[in-house]
Amino acid sequence: MGEFQNKELYQKTFADEEKQAKFLRWRVQFLERSIRKLDFNPGGTCTIFQVSNLKNSLGPGKHELRIANKQALQMLQDNYPEFVAKQVFINVPWWYLAFYAMISRFLTHRTKSKFVFASPSRTVETLFK
Incomplete structure (x- = not known):
């Protein structure tokens, strides 16, 4: 998501509703391609492990990006x-x-167990874990 620090790229991607919808379609297609690679046979991989790098993606002016990712998820x-x-x-x-x-106190234990958050200082440690 940090690539969207580039203001020109961000504007090209999120300038209007049509472009935002196009990004959302791309994001959903990406997720669906991942799902197609799952193997539901015994012993196969049947779930997704997703890593999202939030570096430079949550600051001011990134509202459309946050909305599109939230919609895709x-x-x-x-x-x-x-x-x-x-x-x-x-x-x-x-x-x-x-x-x-x-x-988080309003989320179920099962829901909380699916999310891991790492600050910049703990990113490497978290990924190795």
Whole structure:
């Protein structure tokens, strides 16, 4: 997501609703291609482990990017429930961690177990773990 620090690229991708819809379609297609690679045979891989790098993607002016990613993940959860085994967020800013800490008490243990958040100082350690 850090590539969207480039203002020209961000504008080309999210300038209007049509471009935002095109990005959303691409994001959903990416998720669906991942799902097609799953193997539901005994012993096969039947869940997704997804890593999202939030470096430079949550600052001011990135509202459209956050909405598009949220919509794509919601579509994945609505149409392919339980396919995401873990969602790891790396390079998470402190304020995002604080926000998650506040809302996490309202989430079920099962839902919380699917998410991992790592601040920039803990990103490498988290990925190795």
